Amino acid sequence: MSPRVPETPEDAAFLAAYSPAAFPRPSVAVDVALVTVHGGRLRVLLLARSEAPQRGRWALPGGFVRLDEDLDAAARRVLSTKAGVEGVYLEQLYTFGSPDRDPRTRVISVTYYALVDHARFARLSATSAHLVATLDVPWEGEEGGPVSARDEHGDELALAFDHADILGHVVKRLRGKLDYAALGFQLLPPRFTLRALQTVHEVVLGRPLNKDSFRRRMLASGRIEPTGEQEQDVLHRPAELFRIARKSAV
C-alpha cells in the first residue's frame, strides 16, 4: 500500500486543532467466517451468543475494531482469541452497514472469510459454546442469497443478526474465485490427493466435476506439484500426494 503522505505545516496546524469528537460515529466490528469442507459438506464455525442481544443465537466470531488496529489485524485477533487458529488464509469479503442490522446501536461490520483444513477444528469441538455447523445452500451457481446453517442432527440453527446473509456472500465468493485463485488447497491438509481436491471443489461448487478434465486443469495450472509420496492406509490403489507449488509457474 502507499506510504503515509507527509504532513505539510498547514496540516500540522490543522491537526493540532482538530477534535475527533465533533461527529457522531458508528461502531465498527469485524466478523469472520471460518470455513472448511468435511464429510462432503461446507462447514463453518459458529459461537453461541452468551450475552444479550440475541443471547443463545448462533453467530460468527466477531469483535469491535480497536482504534489503533488494522482491519485485517482485527480479523486475525478474532480468529486467534475466539477460534484458536493462527496463520490461515484470510480475505476481506464485504462490509455490511444497514442501520438496523444490530439493535444495540449502529454497527458496521467488515466481514472476512478464512479457510482451514478440517483438522484445525478438531480441538474446538469439545466446547458447547462452539459448533461446527453445516451450510445448506438453497441456490445454484452464483445466484446468491442467504444460506442456512444446521447442526449435526440436520436441525436448522437460529443465526444472529444478518449472519445468514453474510454466509451467503461467503459461499458466492468461494464459488466465484475457486477456479482462478489458489483457494481449494486452503481447505485441505498440506499434502492431499487430486481426488480430495476435486471433492473440495465439488462441495464448494455444489455440483459434480469431470475427473479427467479436473486433473488436467489442476496439473496444468502450475498451482500444485507432486511430492512423489503416496497416501497410506487406503483400501485400494494409493494416490499420489500433492502440495501447493512453491513458486507458481507462468
Add this chain to the structure above:
Amino acid sequence: MSPRVPETPEDAAFLAAYSPAAFPRPSVAVDVALVTVHGGRLRVLLLARSEAPQRGRWALPGGFVRLDEDLDAAARRVLSTKAGVEGVYLEQLYTFGSPDRDPRTRVISVTYYALVDHARFARLSATSAHLVATLDVPWEGEEGGPVSARDEHGDELALAFDHADILGHVVKRLRGKLDYAALGFQLLPPRFTLRALQTVHEVVLGRPLNKDSFRRRMLASGRIEPTGEQEQDVLHRPAELFRIARKSAV
C-alpha cells in the same frame, strides 16, 4: 437482506440499559470512484481538497456516513451532492482501514465505484474544483497495485490519502468482472454500437480484443439486444445500435 430479528424481552431490557458511548469508535466514510471511458482512456472524477488536511491534493468524492444512513445510501448521497449524478450503476468495492491512512483520526473508508456514460461528465467540466482525470495503469491483467492519475496535459496528479490504491482496486475489479457481468454497457449511452462496446472492453482490459469473437460472445450472452436502428452521421457504413436486454436470456 434479512429482516431485522425481533427483540426478545431480555433484549429490550438490555437495550434500555445500553450506552453506545462505552467504546471508542472510528470514523466511517464512503469514497466513490466515478468512472467512465472516453477517448480510449479510463477516466475518473477527482475533486481538489479545499480544506486541510492535504489541501490542494486530488481526492475521490467522499463523505462521512450518517448514523441512520445505509452505506449504499451514503455513496449515492455523495454522488448526488458532490458529483451531480443520480441513478447510476454503483457497487461496493473494498473497505480500507489502515490506522494511519488519514492523519486526522482513525477513518475507515468503505469504497464504491460507479460507472457512467461520458456524457454525464459534460456539465461538470466547467468547475475548477472538479477534474476528470485519466488513469494510468502500470500493470497488466489483474496483477493489481496503485494506479496514477493524470490531467489533460499528461502531468501526474498528487492524490490524497490512499486514493491511488483505491483506484488500483477499482481497475482490478473492473477487469475481473467485465467478462461475466453487465458492466461494459454502463460506461456507454443507452444505445451503442458493438464497436463502441468493444472499445470500452479494450480500454478497461488494456489489451486489444478479437472482433469476430467479441461480436459472437456479446450476441450469445443475451445481455444486449438489437434495436433495429442505425448510428447516424458517420463517414462509413453505419452500424446497428444495441441496447441492454430488457430480460436477460437464459
Add this chain to the structure above:
DNA sequence: AAAATAGTGTCTATGAGACACTATAGT
C-alpha cells in the same frame, strides 16, 4: 481372483482466434 480407485490415451463437442469475403454508408 475380486474389488476399488488411480491414472492414461483418444475421440468429440464447443468456443475463440484468424482470415477472407460481402454489404453499405459517405465522398
Add this chain to the structure above:
DNA sequence: ACTATAGTGTCTCATAGACACTATTTT
C-alpha cells in the same frame, strides 16, 4: 469508383467432457 467500417461464413486450434482402457493396492 473509392474508402472505410459493418457484418458473415468458414477454417483452425485449444480445451472440456466422455469413454475406454491399464495400473496398483487391499482383502
